[in-house]
Amino acid sequence: MKAVRTITELRAQIEDLKSSLNKTTVGLVPTMGYLHQGHASLIRAAKEKSDIVVVSIFVNPIQFGPGEDFETYPRDEERDLAAAEGAGADLVFLPSVETMYPKAAKTRIAVSDVTSGLCGASRPGHFDGVTTVVSKLFHIVQPNYAFFGMKDAQQVAVIEQMVFDLNFNVEIVPCPIIREEDGLALSSRNVYLNPEERSQALVLSQSLRKTQAALEKREIRTAGEARDLLVSSIRQSSLAVIDYVEVVAFPELSLLEDEAGVLENGEPVLMALAVKFGKTRLIDNCLLYPKGE
Amino acid sequence: MKAVRTITELRAQIEDLKSSLNKTTVGLVPTMGYLHQGHASLIRAAKEKSDIVVVSIFVNPIQFGPGEDFETYPRDEERDLAAAEGAGADLVFLPSVETMYPKAAKTRIAVSDVTSGLCGASRPGHFDGVTTVVSKLFHIVQPNYAFFGMKDAQQVAVIEQMVFDLNFNVEIVPCPIIREEDGLALSSRNVYLNPEERSQALVLSQSLRKTQAALEKREIRTAGEARDLLVSSIRQSSLAVIDYVEVVAFPELSLLEDEAGVLENGEPVLMALAVKFGKTRLIDNCLLYPKGE
Structure with a gap:
């Protein structure tokens, strides 16, 4: 090399x-x-x-x-x-x-x-x-x-x-996104986190997994419900300051209306987050594909 | 081919x-x-x-x-x-x-x-x-x-x-610009010109040649004088409607002040024109190099 x-x-x-x-x-x-x-x-x-x-x-x-x-x-x-x-x-x-x-x-x-x-x-x-x-x-x-x-x-x-x-x-x-064993998405900016922030930052991947599971089990169905569940999950962390929590069509990134059914028009859907912990802004996301893809 | x-x-x-x-x-x-x-x-x-x-x-x-x-x-x-x-x-x-x-x-x-x-x-x-x-x-x-x-x-x-x-x-x-024998710069848009416009459009190349000669013979010296001579020459044509007449540094295209001496800072100078004849907008220009280049 x-x-x-x-x-x-x-x-x-x-x-x-x-x-x-x-x-x-x-x-x-x-x-x-x-x-x-x-x-x-x-x-x-x-x-x-x-x-x-x-x-x-x-x-x-x-x-x-x-x-x-x-x-x-x-x-x-x-x-x-x-x-x-x-x-x-x-x-x-x-x-x-x-x-x-x-x-x-x-x-x-x-x-x-x-x-x-x-x-x-x-x-x-x-x-x-x-x-x-x-x-x-x-x-x-x-x-x-x-x-x-x-x-x-x-x-x-x-x-x-x-x-x-x-x-x-x-x-x-x-x-694909590469994660730590506990779920935190790898980022060069993770070194900025102090131990408490590092621990609470797990809420990002956890909220995405939880929402994905709820959608798959049909406990929730719409983009609005997905956003609400993401936000309420992230708010479990006292240090998390939400920059954005979005549910959008991929790759157009057009906003899904609150009442729109996630994955119901056959297009991939991206759940995307940006959240600050102290001075550190972290992003994470989960791309959902229509069944069969 | x-x-x-x-x-x-x-x-x-x-x-x-x-x-x-x-x-x-x-x-x-x-x-x-x-x-x-x-x-x-x-x-x-x-x-x-x-x-x-x-x-x-x-x-x-x-x-x-x-x-x-x-x-x-x-x-x-x-x-x-x-x-x-x-x-x-x-x-x-x-x-x-x-x-x-x-x-x-x-x-x-x-x-x-x-x-x-x-x-x-x-x-x-x-x-x-x-x-x-x-x-x-x-x-x-x-x-x-x-x-x-x-x-x-x-x-x-x-x-x-x-x-x-x-x-x-x-x-x-x-x-380099290619011209008709009488001096008109070739352009696909020349076909728009009626005979009277075609004839008067010669004022573009003529005004550029005249101004270049006056600068070279030191009859004029500054960007302002060059602009004035270009404008007065073009105004000999009754059909010409000036869009712009400019004297700028090349290739930066920054405007030269009226009192700036043309070619006196060693940089090429572009005299550039856009003039309408009827509905047809024509452009022409002349690039002047410092002596010795």
Whole structure:
């Protein structure tokens, strides 16, 4: 595995690997580093599907809003390189902010509609920053496949929309959420939690599981009932401050009316949460498929 | 030469040409059709620089504003195919609107700053439509080079900015304005002009030449004097209705103050005009380089 920091060197290394190994397909795993087992599962999925695996590690300033945690976002390059190599990466791309944004950028990619709710409503401009940097990485790496975790389900929907609308020649591969044994979804931001917050944060995955079970057992049926059960479950935690609790169609992310029956129109439904514990904002979700899928 | 109408077929044909001819570089000439000698010069430039030449012909609805001439924009597919073949195209891509926009698109690429003046001010949203469709064509064709005429100098500046900001792996090749013998810059929209308008439209190229000469002979020196001379020259035509007359730095397109000396800070300067004759809006420009370049 090689670690490279410039665009020119990355392109040259990819070309080298392609020609020297006679390998053709490239898989990209875009990350912000501080890699955990969720990232490792993306890298392994990339290894399985592609000849050459590129992992990018870049804490992208333009997807953070004012007052968010860009400065304090956890970073550990040495550990990340070991984790990427262990999971099967061939190349790790670690650009500086100056490499990615050598001048104040004048170009933005904006996706409407799917960005208006959920994290898009709480974090204005966030998804423009995501789509802009992801398109840059796609142009730099020119991957055949790109791997994204379903923990950021809205991010997957937004990127799929961009790829479709702009005819990017890349297949987006969404990968399942990886959880701790007790159910907490893996996130680089989990390190921010103190022990009490860490313990109470379990309410996220528990509320999703409980609501999914209630829907499956037909104890509840509508989007409104699902939202109510999620909210009341989360409120069991004294530290939880709800940012949003939503039940939406996937991948359109259009709001389901309170009286709408969940899964009754044959489309997948996403239950998505963002909740703060102290200063730490965590997200989690559960994607429900119509029976038989 | 082959004409193709779908994205899948175009990608397959490019792959075929690449592998069967062992040719590697691809040049793209994006056009809106109704090809004239300006387009032919772009295709010939592409032929010279690239192994495979792709010409796209697509009247892109999202770069036309309400009340503009999308519906009436001149079209002549049969003549265009002959012209493209004559100039050396290998593939002509003629997508339908449904092929390019199968659903209402939610993704837009917006470039700020360089789009705010000149045609960007007169045609709000125009350049978002241009950058969005050009990025789609770049993703579909994946060219090494793309060729654009300098008649749309602002378009060249906007696309270069997008390519730089988003790390597109394509080299933009600007090509000189092609003119009729009497000086009128070639444009598909020239067919709209009646004989009297056609005759008076000469004032555009004449005013640019006259102002360039006056600057070179030091009869005038500042941006304000250049603007005044351009405006007074254009006003010799009774039919000319000025949309804008500007003197700007290139490629930043920042306005030069009236008292600024043209070319005195070592940067290229663009004199750019948009003028209506009847219902027909024409543009023309002249790029001045510092001495010695």
